[in-house]
Amino acid sequence: GAGVSQSPSNKVTEKGKDVELRCDPISGHTALYWYRQSLGQGLEFLIYFQGNSAPDKSGLPSDRFSAERTGGSVSTLTIQRTQQEDSAVYLCASRLTDGTGYTFGSGTRLTVV
Amino acid sequence: SQQGEEDPQALSIQEGENATMNCSYKTSINNLQWYRQNSGRGLVHLILIRSNEREKHSGRLRVTLDTSKKSSSLLITASRAADTASYFCATEGGSARQLTFGSGTQLTVLP
Numbered sequence: 001g002a003g004v005s006q007s008p009s010n011k012v013t014e015k016g017k018d019v020e021l022r023c024d025p026i027s028g029h030t031a032l033y034w035y036r037q038s039l040g041q042g043l044e045f046l047i048y049f050q051g052n053s054a055p056d057k058s059g060l061p062s063d064r065f066s067a068e069r070t071g072g073s074v075s076t077l078t079i080q081r082t083q084q085e086d087s088a089v090y091l092c093a094s095r096l097t098d099g100t101g102y103t104f105g106s107g108t109r110l111t112v113v
Numbered sequence: 114s115q116q117g118e119e120d121p122q123a124l125s126i127q128e129g130e131n132a133t134m135n136c137s138y139k140t141s142i143n144n145l146q147w148y149r150q151n152s153g154r155g156l157v158h159l160i161l162i163r164s165n166e167r168e169k170h171s172g173r174l175r176v177t178l179d180t181s182k183k184s185s186s187l188l189i190t191a192s193r194a195a196d197t198a199s200y201f202c203a204t205e206g207g208s209a210r211q212l213t214f215g216s217g218t219q220l221t222v223l224p
Contacts (some may be wrong), residue, residue: 004155033211042201043156043214050210059211091155098210101146101158 002026004105006092012111013082021077021108025094033102034067034077036088043091049075082112118215119202125221132189134218136202143206145178147187150199150217194224
């Protein structure tokens with residue numbers, strides 16, 4: 001597609017429930033990133049996928065967070081047993097090669113109540 | 114952890130004036146990038162400057178990089194009300210493939 005697409009755009013969930021967030025990167029972009037942004041804060045790196053290489057999961061805050069990327073394209077970020085501190089905007093980005101700018105999606109605003 | 118730190122945290126200027134935002138970082142980098150964010154959602158890539166470059170221009174944007182001081186500045190000339198947004202610097206360096214973002218500068222351009 002023309003841009004990075006994320007769904008849903010907004011998600012309200014009850015504490016303790018699992019959620020799945022989806023990202024469709026730009027076609028042909030081999031690198032895909034997940035970040036999260038709490039209100040008024042900078043972006044916190046979560047996970048990075050590059051082609052068929054093992055993902056860099058060093059930013060995942062706990063084992064409740066996981067992500068996969070199927071067929072080198074669509075990615076899903078799963079948060080199990082959500083907590084209120086998980087409330088944030090989750091942003092996905094892709095890029096074609098190292099050393100170039102990222103293209104970001106519009107994000108998913110997650111609210112845990 | 115935050116690599117880049119922007120200052121000021123907030124900047125308010127009149128339309129037509131120039132806006133300057135600064136970014137400092139701590140470790141060696143391959144490149145430094147500036148992004149703009151409206152309304153707390155997706156970021157838009159503005160400009161990338163490599164570690165061997167000192168200055169770069171794109172339209173009304175001018176970016177400088179001083180690797181000896183580990184700092185960068187973003188200048189927006191002849192600002193417009195539509196430039197109102199948060200601006201983030203982000204660094205990419207070493208073996209890490211992800212960008213590390215600062216906490217941003219909130220720019221308000223008054224009409």
